[in-house]
Amino acid sequence: AQLLCKELDPSQRFKYSTEPRQQNWQDHWQQTVFPLPFPITCREGDIIRISAGHNSTRIWLVADKVQAPLMSNKRRKTSTGSMSIESDHFQGQQSMCMTKLDFADRIELKSCMCGWHMLCSPDRLLMLNDQQRTDTWITALTRLIDFTSRLSSSNSSQTDGSGGGPIHIIMDISDGSLLSILASLRLKKMNQNCSRLKVVSRERKLFSRMFHGQLAEKNGLDDILMHWNGESAEDIIAYFSEADTGSEKENDPDVEMEEEESERPLSLSPEEGSVVALIGECFYYQLRSRPIWQALSFHYQRGAMNSLLHPEAIIMPCKAHVMAAAFELSHLHRSHGEVGRVRGFDHSPYDEAMAGWQKNNFPYKLGNYEKRILSKPVCVTTLNYQELLSSFSLEGLIPITANGSCHCVALWVDYQCFNDNEDIQIKTWQGNDFVPYEKLCVRFFRDAPKVQCGMNSVAYRCDFEVGDSDFNFNFSIN
Secondary structure: OOOOOOOEOOOOOOOOOOOOOOOOOOOOOOOOEOOOOOOOOOOOOEEEEEEEEEOOOOOEOOOOOOOEEEEEEEEEEEEOEEEEEEEEEEEEOOOOOOOOOHHHHHOOOOOOOOHHHHOOHHHHHHHHHOHHHHHHHHHHHHHHHHHHHHHHHHHOOOOOOOOOOOOOEEEOOOOOOOOHHHHHHHHHHHHHOOEEEEEEEEOOOOOHHHHHHHHHHHHOOOOOEEOOOOOOOHHHHHHHHHHHHOOOOOOOHHHHHHHOOOOOOOOOOOOOEEEEEEEOOOHHHOOOOOOOHHHHHHHHHHHHHHHHEEEEEEEOEEEEEEEEEEEEEOOHHHHOOOOEEEOOOHHHHHHHHHOOOHHHEEEEEEEHHEEEOOEEEEEEEEEOOOOOOOOOEEEEEEEEOOOEEEEEEEEEEEEEEEEOEEEEEOOOEEOOOOOOOOOOEEEEOOOOOOOOOOOEEEEEEEOOOEOOOEEEEEEEOO
C-alpha cells in the first residue's frame, strides 16, 4: 500500500501535518492509504517509483518497481487536460525515459464501473475480505444447513412424494446478502437431497437487490435464492413456484414490489411454507457506526418475522454479547472535552452547548488508534435472539487489571452463532486488538482518572425499554 500524508501551512508560521507521529490529528485529519492491486516484491536498494495525479475531485497514486537509474534533482510537471502531474525526472537508462504521452497514459485514472463502491464502504469491502470472518460464517452455515436439510426432508417425506408441498426457507434479514449467497452455494451442491429448502434474502435497498441478484444469476442460484424487498410473503411462494415449473417471469418481482405498496399481512400458511432458519450478519448499511443499534435492529426484525417461523426454527446468531473494556489512549482523548481558551479566544459558549458530551457514544475504529487496555473485555449484557425482546435494568463492575489513566470505556458486540457451541463466534476483539473495519461506541471520561490494578473498577448501569434504539449506559470509576 501507499500512504499519502497532507500538510497545510496557511500562514507560513503554523504547519498542520498528517505525517505519522508528527502531530495528533487522529480524530479527523487522517492519512490516505492507496492499496496496491498486486504486491511489489522488493529488496534493500530497489527503487519504487511513485507517481501522483489529480483532477478537480481526486488525488491518486501509482507505484511500480524500476531498475536503479541515475536520478537528477530536476522535477518535471506534466499537464494533460484537467490533470496536473509532478514527478521525478530520471536519467540514465533508456527504459526510464518517458514522453509526456507515455507518462500521462501510465498515470491515467481508470474509472471503476462495477457499481459496488456506490453500495459498499471501504470498511464493508475490508470486512468481506476478512477470510477468518468468512470462514467462521461458512462453518456456522454448514452446521445450520445440515440441521435444516434434515428438517426439510422429514417434512417433505410426509407429502405424496411428488416433489410438491410446503417450501422451507432460510431467511437472511441483514443487509448485504453475504450469508444468503454462502448458504445458497452450499445448497446448490446438495440440492437433490433438499429440493424444498430455499434461501430468501430480505434486501430493502433496490441497488443492493440488483447487485446481489447479479451475483446470484452469475452463480446459477436463481432457483434457490430470492432477493425480496420484505413487503409480502406471498411473493416468496409465487417466485419459487415459477422456478419449480420452469416458467419465465414476466416481470422482475423485486422491481414490481418496489413500486407497489402491499397492505397484505406478513404471514404464510403451513401448506405454503415456513422459515426454518432466520439468519443475519447483523450488518445494516445505515447503522454501520452504531454496533449496538445493529444488534438491536436484528432483534426487532426477528420479532417482526415471528409469524413466519417454523416451531423448530433456528435463529443464527443466537445471541449478541455486548462487551466493554477500559482503555488508556495516547492521543485520541485530546479531541474530546472542554476547549476553554485557545490563543486568547474564549470557547466557553461552545463548551456550554456541548455540555454532557461525556455521556455520548462516539463511533471510532479503535483498531486504528494507539491505546492500552486496562481491563479484560467483559460482557455487560446479552441479547437472546431465541426470545422476543424485553425491557431490563442491570449493573455490574469491570475490574481494572493494569495501572494507567482511564480515558474511556469502549463498547462493542460479539455474536454467538449457536447455543450449544460457544466456539463459533464473530468477534470484534481478536487476540490483543480490534479488527480494523469495525466501529465501536467509545465513552470518554471527563478527567481521565488514574487507576490501579486490584484497587479500582469501572461501575456500569444499563437500562433498556422495548422500543428504544439504544441502551442507556452510565459509567463511573470506583
